[in-house]
Amino acid sequence: MSQKDKKVVQVNSEVGRLRRLLVHSPDSGLGKVVPSKAQDWLFEDIVHLETMRKKEYDYYTKVLMYFLDPEKIRGRLHQIDAPENNRDFYKPEKPDFYKSDKVVELEWLLADVLHDQEIKLKLIASVCAVEGCSYATQNELLELSPTKLSKVIISGTIEDDRLIFPPIPNFIFTRDIGIVINEYVLLNKPAKTARLREALLAKYIFFNHPLFEIYRNNILEIPDTAHHFLLPRDGDEKKVTLEGGDVMVVHKDHLLVGISERTTMEAAHQVVNMLFERNIVKKITIIKIPRRRDYMHIDTIFTQVKRNMWVLLGAFSKKVIKHEGADPIERILEGKEKKEDKIKIIQFKKKDPENPVYFDNLEDLLTDISENDLNCKGKVKFIYSGNNKFPFDTREQWTDSCNLLALKEGVVLGYDRNDKTVEAFREAGFNVIHVKELLDQFEKEETTPDELEDTLILIPSAELSRARGGFHCMSMPLFREDIE
Numbered sequence: 494m495s496q497k498d499k500k501v502v503q504v505n506s507e508v509g510r511l512r513r514l515l516v517h518s519p520d521s522g523l524g525k526v527v528p529s530k531a532q533d534w535l536f537e538d539i540v541h542l543e544t545m546r547k548k549e550y551d552y553y554t555k556v557l558m559y560f561l562d563p564e565k566i567r568g569r570l571h572q573i574d575a576p577e578n579n580r581d582f583y584k585p586e587k588p589d590f591y592k593s594d595k596v597v598e599l600e601w602l603l604a605d606v607l608h609d610q611e612i613k614l615k616l617i618a619s620v621c622a623v624e625g626c627s628y629a630t631q632n633e634l635l636e637l638s639p640t641k642l643s644k645v646i647i648s649g650t651i652e653d654d655r656l657i658f659p660p661i662p663n664f665i666f667t668r669d670i671g672i673v674i675n676e677y678v679l680l681n682k683p684a685k686t687a688r689l690r691e692a693l694l695a696k697y698i699f700f701n702h703p704l705f706e707i708y709r710n711n712i713l714e715i716p717d718t719a720h721h722f723l724l725p726r727d728g729d730e731k732k733v734t735l736e737g738g739d740v741m742v743v744h745k746d747h748l749l750v751g752i753s754e755r756t757t758m759e760a761a762h763q764v765v766n767m768l769f770e771r772n773i774v775k776k777i778t779i780i781k782i783p784r785r786r787d788y789m790h791i792d793t794i795f796t797q798v799k800r801n802m803w804v805l806l807g808a809f810s811k812k813v814i815k816h817e818g819a820d821p822i823e824r825i826l827e828g829k830e831k832k833e834d835k836i837k838i839i840q841f842k843k844k845d846p847e848n849p850v851y852f853d854n855l856e857d858l859l860t861d862i863s864e865n866d867l868n869c870k871g872k873v874k875f876i877y878s879g880n881n882k883f884p885f886d887t888r889e890q891w892t893d894s895c896n897l898l899a900l901k902e903g904v905v906l907g908y909d910r911n912d913k914t915v916e917a918f919r920e921a922g923f924n925v926i927h928v929k930e931l932l933d934q935f936e937k938e939e940t941t942p943d944e945l946e947d948t949l950i951l952i953p954s955a956e957l958s959r960a961r962g963g964f965h966c967m968s969m970p971l972f973r974e975d976i977e
């Protein structure tokens with residue numbers, strides 16, 4: 494790694510040019526999800542792995558590589574994707590794997606960490622404890638090479654397709670394992686059992702991989718306090734769980750934390766205390782959204798596109814909240830707005846925590862961020878899921894129309910299936926391009942990532958969207974350039 498790349502971790506916005514991120518491409522465990530377990534494992538359906546990889550996720554990898562580590566891919570696409578190469582470029586265990594320290598694959602990092610015998614022993618013991626493995630299985634794992642072991646621990650499958658513990662199919666959603674806040678990494682505490690092993694692996698990687706060596710003192714964990722494990726099982730509200738989809742750094746001094754199906758009030762409280770105490774940010778806004786599967790994290794209802802532009806679900810907009818009530822379906826069924834369907838927004842400042850500020854809808858908060866944190870002068874623009882038309886608004890939110898990943902200001906990745914949302918982007922003057930066509934243009938040197946402006950890049954999504962997350966969820970940014 495060159496001198497200029499020394500700084501590995503720094504994120505102080507949602508839209509600064511992305512230079513480094515953590516990802517995990519769909520492993521064989523996703524192909525082992527059975528219908529009876531799909532819901533427990535947080536998938537809406539079973540997926541076709543080959544299609545998901547070849548026709549969908551591989552495009553994501555290629556576009557990320559073109560933006561973040563182009564030397565490894567430019568002019569080589571034809572060769573990389575030639576059938577005789579068996580997709581080896583995308584497989585962490587193969588010598589031809591893309592091995593990028595910009596588009597960083599978790600399975601690859603885990604294998605690195607497992608070269609240390611002590612860590613290997615500790616991690617095998619922990620995984621076996623979490624998954625309740627037999628002593629014989631534990632011994633079998635000890636025999637594996639680091640690369641094999643990394644693969645087995647992630648997929649849950651040992652050779653001959655033998656399942657030894659459940660897969661962790663949601664590991665592709667790297668957003669939810671931790672979040673970079675300025676030069677700190679906040680590790681998560683998953684709400685769902687199906688995601689516990691992910692958090693364990695993330696902990697071992699951040700505390701042991703040489704890439705993060707100079708940041709060890711900057712890793713933040715939610716403290717272990719006695720009272721949460723003393724609570725009765727159904728004391729859900731007080732449980733301490735936090736997932737990265739609920740945390741957004743919108744400015745170096747300002748953090749958003751969602752309280753949702755996955756992140757509890759108690760965890761948000763601890764984050765506020767910890768970050769204020771250590772002077773990591775000056776302002777934290779808590780956004781409480783309904784506890785529902787379809788809104789599992791705040792990044793499922795809004796994400797940022799540019800300094801002065803956001804995409805969001807209209808159910809939480811000014812107009813709806815003032816005049817109509819939240820969800821149209823519930824309005825029809827019950828004839829009235831349900832109290833818990835409301836969004837609540839409260840903002841704390843470190844210097845004056847006793848006097849929080851309240852916002853009664855999302856647009857007011859997002860406008861405030863654009864104008865006051867990010868100094869935007871012009872009008873703040875909103876793109877609504879499904880172009881704000883029922884039933885497309887809720888349909889497209891369900892397939893992640895609001896969950897976009899900004900590669901740089903104004904250049905975002907989204908699913909190809911959200912037609913009305915795409916239409917809204919076009920109406921707002923955006924260029925909309927399919928990833929295949931864009932990669933062709935890159936290869937022919939007709940355009941470059943630097944030249945792109947105001948563009949929505951569409952990636953195929955028939956299989957990926959069944960996993961219930963978009964590209965914001967499928968990314969854990971490690972480094973973004975400053976936008977100011």
Ligand SMILES: NC(=[NH2+])NCCC[C@H](N)C(=O)O
Nearest residue numbers: 535666738790960961962966
């Ligand atoms: N940041 C996000 N919105 N992540 C989406 C995670 C989706 C995953 N299937 C789950 O239910 O946990």
